Amino acid sequence: MKRKTFLKGLMGAAALAALPITAVAQEAIKIGEINHYKRMAAFAEPYKKGIELALEQVNGAGGVMGRPIEFIFRDDQGEPGEAVKIAEELMTRDGAVMLTGTILSNVGLAISSLAAQKGYVYLASEPLADSIVWASGNPYTFRLRSSTYMQAAMLAEEAAKTDAKTFATIAPNYAYGKDAVAAFKENLLKLKPDAEFVAEQWPALFKIDAGAEVQAIERAKPDAIYNVTFGPDLAKLVREGTDRGLFDGRQVFGLLSGEPEYLDPLGEEAPEGWIVTGYPWYDLNDGPGGEFVAAYQERWGDYPRLGSIVGYMTVQSIAAALEKAGSTETDAIRAAFDDLSLDTPMGPITYRAIDHQSTMGAYVGTIALRDGKGVMVDWEYKDGANYLPSDEEVKALRPAE
Amino acid sequence: MGLFIAQLLTGLANAGALFMVASGLSLIFGVTRIVNFAHGSFYMLGAYIGYTLMQVLPGAVGFWGAILLAGIAVGLIGMLVEILVLRPVYRAPELFQLVATFGVILVVQDLALMIWGPDDLLGPRAPGLKGVVRIMGEPIPKYDIALLVITPFVALGLWYLITKTRVGILVRAATQDREMVGALGVNQAWLFTGVFALGCGLAGLGGALQLPKGGADLLMDFNILTAVFVVVVIGGMGSLPGAYLAAVIISVLNVFGVTYLPQSTLVLMFVVMVLVLMIRPYGLFGREEVAGEHGQVGEPERPIKPAGLQVRLLVGAGVAALASLPLIGSNFTQVLATDILIFCLFAASLHFLLGLGGLVSFGHAAYFGGGAYVSALLMMHVNTPMELAFMLAPIGAGMAALIIGWVCLRLTGVYFAMLTLAFAQLLWSLVFQWGEFTGGDDGILGIWPADWLSGTTTYYYFALVLSVGGILFLRHVAHSPFGYALRAARDSERQAEATGINTRRVRMLAFAFAGMMAGLAGGLFVFSKGSVFPNELEIARSFDALIVVFLGGVKTLSGGIVGGAFFKGVEDVLTRYEYWRLAMGLLIIFVVIVAPDGIVGTLRKAAERFGLSRKAEDEA
Amino acid sequence: MSVVLETRGLTKSFGGIVAVNDVSFQLHKGELLALIGPNGAGKSTCFNMLMGQLKPTRGSVFLMGDDITGKSPREIWRRGVGRTFQITAxxxxxxxxxxxxxxxxxxxxxxxxxxxxxxxxxxxxxxxxxxxxxxxxxxxxxxxxxxxxxxxxxxxxxxxxxxPTLLLMDEPTAGMAPRERIALMQLTADIVRDRGVSVLFTEHDMDVVFAHAHRIMVLNRGELIADGSVEQIRNDPRVQEVYLGGGTVFKSEDEAEDA
Structure with missing residues (x-):
């Protein structure tokens, strides 16, 4: 655990000025980054490494407007209330020009609510909840990562191509799980009106009773299964399901199941044949995608996770927005994000003016075993722009401004 | 029929690890009266240590050896914790030890992260037990069968140990009468250490045994904790057969719940717990706690007196300093101070119950979060003006507390505490699950104060006046006949009842009053943050308040406030550092050991020793 | 003399065991009445029924002529009955x-x-x-x-x-040194005399009882076997049988303290 930079980056108690992460001049442009570094260490660490890599590159190339960018990393313990407090501190005391971060949707939503009230720009980097840009969207909040809806729509498209008629869903019993199931259903029924959902399982997050869930799904005898569980729940589900033959002769669609964060812990037990969204870094050899992988591996001696590339693209997005704004004023940054386009390791993305969602896509492929490890094969990058509802629908979803 | 049998077997297999962890907790509580919050941490350690050993030890012997060794290793760690952390504080007020175990949780979390890294570890398969057997055509994993066989053996082994050996007889005697065991010339300290180690070892064994069904991850400590508490309470604190039966009931019901009521996964076990406690207030096999369990351990509380002129001046100066904060401090200082003030009010409201009433509520977040949600829901659904929504927060929370108190006050002691926890969990589940109405875990956003209040400084003054006002009011009530009656009911229910005091009504109103003040804090909270999420109703929030009340000093009037300010302040500083949980955990343990009377209690004693204040009467 | 407390046919059974059987007595104003009997005679059960802690199976309790059977301890206290406990509270x-x-x-x-x-x-x-x-x-x-x-x-x-008009004292001198016992009972007797309070007390120590009680009732196996003046009780053969014939001599100090 070499995280000295993190220690360095954090501030002392009272009025101690933050030590700059990158040892550059004082007039750095400060960005407040709030995350659950402890509560979600497995996800936050690669994310942070992606940020640091991008910062080195951006600042090495002269920064933005001739000034380096500096991130102030703060741990919010995974608590929305804490995150709001820290956001205030970052903006009013530490001199941050905008906020970014969070993985957990509720923390992201809390910050977005504050951002709207106090007029802070917030780029929600990783949280997936649709409501961040739709039902609870506001003028000051933007989101980078492809949302629950977009990724579910990609899998629904794949599901529509199969012969499966009856589906079972299993998703953690909280907002993300419910959104993911609703979006999958909506999109699948559009493409395949005769599809039927024969079982809906809702295990408590990280408390799955996998044996019982598998029995319950088996009892419904679906043609195909849509999985939204992740982390330890996924591992348990895969093991019980494989043992009990649940996946035999059934197509499974797994949201996020192909992301290295979730796939790698499964090792040789990775469920072959699942169609999943994820990040096949191992097959990215050339182009911007390959360059990022190579640079990341060289810098950290470790391979990138999905969080890594999200962190990397977060910095890219912010740098591009600042460049476009030509100023660190809130209104300028906010205006710059509208229709902001940039090139990323995943290809070009645009922050849509209509709902502040970026068009970052996702890789969709099939899980196979390679050298005793799960990988995605036959994958394809799907541009997020094609998996969003129509503009009219989006307008109806967002509160009037 | 085949499916039914298969489901039954799944439930029974699941009961295995749960029973082992729960029986350990039950034993520890039965003998030492320690509510070991860190029990989940020992379970997690068992999983991690077992995992590591399995990587090293080869084959089937290695696998089973690793499980056994993991249990032993965790038992040894438990022994160390008991000797270093708990032994110094056995004489502290009852339940104070749970603060120390809370510190242990934080320390273990960071140590596990340091040693094993952040990634989830998938448990190795049991050699020779891969795959399934078919029973009536239904596939049953072979390892499930192994668990089915192993668990009763462990249970029988424990039963033999407890009923047939000398050690066991001592343990049972201690469960019923600790003083007597001491009088028999048995070294009580080592008996406690041994039992604590055994209990932790069982948790570790459970953690290692479940590896082939899952693995090891950094969240598993908290994730099992509630289930284990529920099992122990349903079974009856201290009862091994009870723990076994309850583990089976919960596991089997859960399997059927998953199949026939898939949405029930969050609430099922709490509903079962409430039902069981309503019918059998001390669990299936539990015994009524000896009367006078609370407020009787350690030295008795001291008489209280309204603050003298000196203290009043001091408090006045403090309030004046707070009032001038906006003139000297930054914008953020006000935000931080608002947070701390709100938390202090929350803590003070719990302290009122705990300190004066001896009523240990493990679910106080229900009223804090409840108040916050009352305001937020009113604003969201019926566009209530902010001022009205705010005023209804304490009222709504008070009503909730009145209803919950009415039910819970049928019980006493730890069972009362557990029932309050169950109700808080039920409320949390309701808010979490009922997304259409409450926003679920996506919360309710955009709950900001009215325009005239929306400035940071204005809101700070608003929070200052109400928090300090609330705290002073709580203190004032402590000196009123009502506060005295609450203490009277705690000190001697017999005498209070015999002199015409309706102790049940006194407690119920105290519960509602404390809930109201927590709701006030919740209302202040939601408008300072602009949003509310189910986190504010969670167990973790209840524990926060509990910890600071004990840290501050449960037997002093200002313990809640001092503890709250200390905890929040330290947290704000420490979370800026890398391994803040480790530091925080060690700090809590340190405070617990050097200040077993809490911060205020210990300072008071120190002041008396050095002649700075008048010594209490000839107590020594 | 007016009747302060009266019981009629007071009976309490637990399961099949009759702890108190058909006990009827009267307590008059200004009277210091002792209720004695060997261990397990039913004194505590009787006391608890008077105070409202236990509901009688049969029979009634009257306070100043009002039926207070089955009323709560709080209610009974409000009607002017005070009590002290065997173990101080x-x-x-x-x-x-x-x-x-x-x-x-x-x-x-x-x-x-x-x-x-x-x-x-x-x-x-x-x-x-x-x-x-x-x-x-x-x-x-x-x-x-x-x-x-x-x-x-x-x-x-x-x-x-x-x-209070009536004071119920459960083993008032249990656990006290002999000199303290005498002092406390003297104090009680003074209060009875000065304030017209009536007192019903249970007691192990026969010296205390014989020295201070105006009247004595003896309970054995749930039944009232004697009721009379100190002199009458001292000479009552049934009482002697209960205490002496039964092998139990008037309680010794140690036993009283255990109780």
Whole structure:
């Protein structure tokens, strides 16, 4: 655990000025980054490494407007209330020009609510909840990562191509799980009106009773299964399901199941044949995608996770927005994000003016075993722009401004 | 029929690890009266240590050896914790030890992260037990069968140990009468250490045994904790057969719940717990706690007196300093101070119950979060003006507390505490699950104060006046006949009842009053943050308040406030550092050991020793 | 002499076991009446029925002619019955005078007041009561540090707070040294004489009983076997049989303390 930079980056108690992460001049442009570094260490660490890599590159190339960018990393313990407090501190005391971060949707939503009230720009980097840009969207909040809806729509498209008629869903019993199931259903029924959902399982997050869930799904005898569980729940589900033959002769669609964060812990037990969204870094050899992988591996001696590339693209997005704004004023940054386009390791993305969602896509492929490890094969990058509802629908979803 | 049998077997297999962890907790509580919050941490350690050993030890012997060794290793760690952390504080007020175990949780979390890294570890398969057997055509994993066989053996082994050996007889005697065991010339300290180690070892064994069904991850400590508490309470604190039966009931019901009521996964076990406690207030096999369990351990509380002129001046100066904060401090200082003030009010409201009433509520977040949600829901659904929504927060929370108190006050002691926890969990589940109405875990956003209040400084003054006002009011009530009656009911229910005091009504109103003040804090909270999420109703929030009340000093009037300010302040500083949980955990343990009377209690004693204040009467 | 307390056919059975069987007696104003009997005779059960802690299986209890059978302890206290406990029950976290003030607050139905300062209420009256039992010098002491005999006297002061017409005392001298016993019973006798209070007490110590009681009732195996003056009881062959013939001599000190 070499995280000295993190220690360095954090501030002392009272009025101690933050030590700059990158040892550059004082007039750095400060960005407040709030995350659950402890509560979600497995996800936050690669994310942070992606940020640091991008910062080195951006600042090495002269920064933005001739000034380096500096991130102030703060741990919010995974608590929305804490995150709001820290956001205030970052903006009013530490001199941050905008906020970014969070993985957990509720923390992201809390910050977005504050951002709207106090007029802070917030780029929600990783949280997936649709409501961040739709039902609870506001003028000051933007989101980078492809949302629950977009990724579910990609899998629904794949599901529509199969012969499966009856589906079972299993998703953690909280907002993300419910959104993911609703979006999958909506999109699948559009493409395949005769599809039927024969079982809906809702295990408590990280408390799955996998044996019982598998029995319950088996009892419904679906043609195909849509999985939204992740982390330890996924591992348990895969093991019980494989043992009990649940996946035999059934197509499974797994949201996020192909992301290295979730796939790698499964090792040789990775469920072959699942169609999943994820990040096949191992097959990215050339182009911007390959360059990022190579640079990341060289810098950290470790391979990138999905969080890594999200962190990397977060910095890219912010740098591009600042460049476009030509100023660190809130209104300028906010205006710059509208229709902001940039090139990323995943290809070009645009922050849509209509709902502040970026068009970052996702890789969709099939899980196979390679050298005793799960990988995605036959994958394809799907541009997020094609998996969003129509503009009219989006307008109806967002509160009037 | 085949499916039914298969489901039954799944439930029974699941009961295995749960029973082992729960029986350990039950034993520890039965003998030492320690509510070991860190029990989940020992379970997690068992999983991690077992995992590591399995990587090293080869084959089937290695696998089973690793499980056994993991249990032993965790038992040894438990022994160390008991000797270093708990032994110094056995004489502290009852339940104070749970603060120390809370510190242990934080320390273990960071140590596990340091040693094993952040990634989830998938448990190795049991050699020779891969795959399934078919029973009536239904596939049953072979390892499930192994668990089915192993668990009763462990249970029988424990039963033999407890009923047939000398050690066991001592343990049972201690469960019923600790003083007597001491009088028999048995070294009580080592008996406690041994039992604590055994209990932790069982948790570790459970953690290692479940590896082939899952693995090891950094969240598993908290994730099992509630289930284990529920099992122990349903079974009856201290009862091994009870723990076994309850583990089976919960596991089997859960399997059927998953199949026939898939949405029930969050609430099922709490509903079962409430039902069981309503019918059998001390669990299936539990015994009524000896009367006078609370407020009787350690030295008795001291008489209280309204603050003298000196203290009043001091408090006045403090309030004046707070009032001038906006003139000297930054914008953020006000935000931080608002947070701390709100938390202090929350803590003070719990302290009122705990300190004066001896009523240990493990679910106080229900009223804090409840108040916050009352305001937020009113604003969201019926566009209530902010001022009205705010005023209804304490009222709504008070009503909730009145209803919950009415039910819970049928019980006493730890069972009362557990029932309050169950109700808080039920409320949390309701808010979490009922997304259409409450926003679920996506919360309710955009709950900001009215325009005239929306400035940071204005809101700070608003929070200052109400928090300090609330705290002073709580203190004032402590000196009123009502506060005295609450203490009277705690000190001697017999005498209070015999002199015409309706102790049940006194407690119920105290519960509602404390809930109201927590709701006030919740209302202040939601408008300072602009949003509310189910986190504010969670167990973790209840524990926060509990910890600071004990840290501050449960037997002093200002313990809640001092503890709250200390905890929040330290947290704000420490979370800026890398391994803040480790530091925080060690700090809590340190405070617990050097200040077993809490911060205020210990300072008071120190002041008396050095002649700075008048010594209490000839107590020594 | 007017009847303060009367029971008619008071009976209590637990399961199949009859603990108190058909007990009827009267207690008159200003009377100091002792209820004695060997261990397990049913004294405590009887007491608990009078105080409302137990509901009789059959029979009734009358206080000043009113039927109070099955009323709650609080209700019975409100009607002017005070009690002291075999094992003292006081508020350990309060001062001596606050213990008495608490009873006075309850008596004045001020328990649910949240605004006045409790320690300022009924101080003079509380001090009078403490003076009555000789505790005025210790008024401001912490109750938890009192000697046992002082706790007993404090309890008596608490029991007198609402000017009871009847005082029920359960083993008032249990656990006390002989000199303290005599002092406490003398104090009780004085109160009976001066204030016209009636007292019913149970007692192990026969010396105490014979020295102070105006009248004695003997309970054996749940039945009242004798009721009369000290002299009558002393010479009653049935009582002698219960205490002497049964092999149980009048209780020794140690046993009394165990109880």
């Amino acid at each position: 006081t508020y350990a976290s309060m001062t001596v005078i606050e213990n008495v003030q608490m009873a006075l607050i309850s008596h004045n139905r001020q328990v649910f007041k949240a605004l006045p300062f409790a320690h300022r209420m009924h101080r003079d009256r509380a001090m009078d009561l403490l003076a009555m039992v000789g505790m005025e010098g210790q008024a401001e002491r912490h109750c938890a540090v009192l000697a046992y005999g002082d706790l007993k006297r404090l309890e008596l002061a608490i029991a007198l707070a609402h000017e």
